[in-house]
Amino acid sequence: MEKFKDWLTEANLKKTKHRLLVLDILYETNDFLSADDLFLKAKHKDANISLSTIYRILDNFVEKNIVSTINMENTKQVYYELAHQEHSHHLICLNCNKVIHLKGCPIKAYEETVSSKYRFNIERHTLDFYGYCEKCQNKKSSKV
Amino acid sequence: MEKFKDWLTEANLKKTKHRLLVLDILYETNDFLSADDLFLKAKHKDANISLSTIYRILDNFVEKNIVSTINMENTKQVYYELAHQEHSHHLICLNCNKVIHLKGCPIKAYEETVSSKYRFNIERHTLDFYGYCEKCQNKKSSKV
DNA sequence: TTTTTAAATGCTATCCATTTGCATTTAGAC
DNA sequence: GTCTAAATGCAAATGGATAGCATTTAAAAA
Ligand SMILES: [Mn+2]
Ligand SMILES: [Mn+2]
Ligand SMILES: [Zn+2]
Ligand SMILES: [Zn+2]
Numbered sequence: 445m446e447k448f449k450d451w452l453t454e455a456n457l458k459k460t461k462h463r464l465l466v467l468d469i470l471y472e473t474n475d476f477l478s479a480d481d482l483f484l485k486a487k488h489k490d491a492n493i494s495l496s497t498i499y500r501i502l503d504n505f506v507e508k509n510i511v512s513t514i515n516m517e518n519t520k521q522v523y524y525e526l527a528h529q530e531h532s533h534h535l536i537c538l539n540c541n542k543v544i545h546l547k548g549c550p551i552k553a554y555e556e557t558v559s560s561k562y563r564f565n566i567e568r569h570t571l572d573f574y575g576y577c578e579k580c581q582n583k584k585s586s587k588v
Numbered sequence: 589m590e591k592f593k594d595w596l597t598e599a600n601l602k603k604t605k606h607r608l609l610v611l612d613i614l615y616e617t618n619d620f621l622s623a624d625d626l627f628l629k630a631k632h633k634d635a636n637i638s639l640s641t642i643y644r645i646l647d648n649f650v651e652k653n654i655v656s657t658i659n660m661e662n663t664k665q666v667y668y669e670l671a672h673q674e675h676s677h678h679l680i681c682l683n684c685n686k687v688i689h690l691k692g693c694p695i696k697a698y699e700e701t702v703s704s705k706y707r708f709n710i711e712r713h714t715l716d717f718y719g720y721c722e723k724c725q726n727k728k729s730s731k732v
Numbered sequence: 733t734t735t736t737t738a739a740a741t742g743c744t745a746t747c748c749a750t751t752t753g754c755a756t757t758t759a760g761a762c
Numbered sequence: 763g764t765c766t767a768a769a770t771g772c773a774a775a776t777g778g779a780t781a782g783c784a785t786t787t788a789a790a791a792a
Contacts, residue, residue: 457768458758458759458768460768460769460770462769463769478749479749479750480749493771494770494771494772496750496770496772496773497770499750499751500769501769515659515661520749522749535706535708535710544706550694550695551694551695551715555717558717559717562688563722563725564717564721565720565721565725566679566718567718568717568718568719569716569717570715570716571695571713571714572713573699573703573710574712574714575708575709575711575712577708578708602739602740602787602788604787622778623779624778637741639779640741640743640744640779640781641740641741641742643778643779644740644741644780663778664749664750664777664778666778666779
């Protein structure tokens with residue numbers, strides 16, 4: 445995708461095939477992936493890429509706000525997705541790890557308030573809801 | 589503290605000296621601590637306690653909502669604090685790891701909305717702001 | 733109080749996501 | 763084409779967190 449090269453240019457990152465590959469995979473998957481997920485998908489696409497390169501690329505992208513992350517509380521893994529222009533928040537199922545994206549941010553005003561109250565220079569925030577998706581609620585209640 | 593024994597009783601956890609010790613330390617520190625922080629503080633207090641016991645106790649407490657956690661994005665460690673009755677959100681400094689507690693929750697209504705919209709049974713949420721505290725802003729700008 | 737038993741603990745080894753060191757390759761400036 | 767800093771591969775290391783198992787202990791039962 446040509447757009448991706450622009451992103452890299454804008455971010456002052458060299459346009460390497462691996463970076464473009466990571467962007468491709470994230471784009472077509474359009475969902476959160478762990479570093480290892482990306483590694484496996486890259487292999488399927490032929491690519492000869494090392495896991496540490498994946499980590500390094502993802503670190504670059506996070507720093508440049510090309511990619512955003514969430515932390516899976518149970519598996520302790522970090523998951524990565526293309527940063528939506530309008531950043532999103534999430535419903536995360538504690539059982540099956542399903543992630544639902546919420547559009548819009550309900551706390552912009554609040555962020556402003558606390559930022560000035562505490563003279564804190566806020567760079568970003570996380571707002572994630574943990575619980576059980578519809579499917580897993582049923583499984584869960586049938587277990588009990 | 590006598591109150592702590594009640595907490596353990598209510599949580600159906602045996603009242604062991606180690607659990608009471610962990611509660612003591614968390615109470616007097618009144619701040620987030622990593623498992624290792626707790627381990628060191630316990631040692632200072634004489635106590636002969638193993639790190640894995642600390643982890644196991646903290647797991648118990650989290651499950652029973654006696655303790656709540658936040659994840660440090662940079663160090664990847666989990667930090668623990670006594671659960672406030674009114675759960676709190678945080679300003680976390682990306683440079684010095686300082687944590688400022690925010691009182692009150694600005695998203696109760698929003699949580700209701702998305703919970704019913706997506707039929708998602710929300711158990712808890714995280715809302716944390718990452719950025720730079722007043723001190724670190726100054727350091728940072730002087731570096732550049 | 734003494735007995736009994738499941739829960740809690742200490743110690744050690746282990747796991748596993750992520751990071752790092754270093755030699756080699758490569759993108760992009762000149 | 764040359765040159766140089768950035769990017770990469772590979773392997774080893776790191777480090778927070780877990781798990782296994784023998785031993786101790788809280789607290790229920792007798
Ligand atoms: Mn937001
Ligand atoms: Mn809240
Ligand atoms: Zn689920
Ligand atoms: Zn700071």
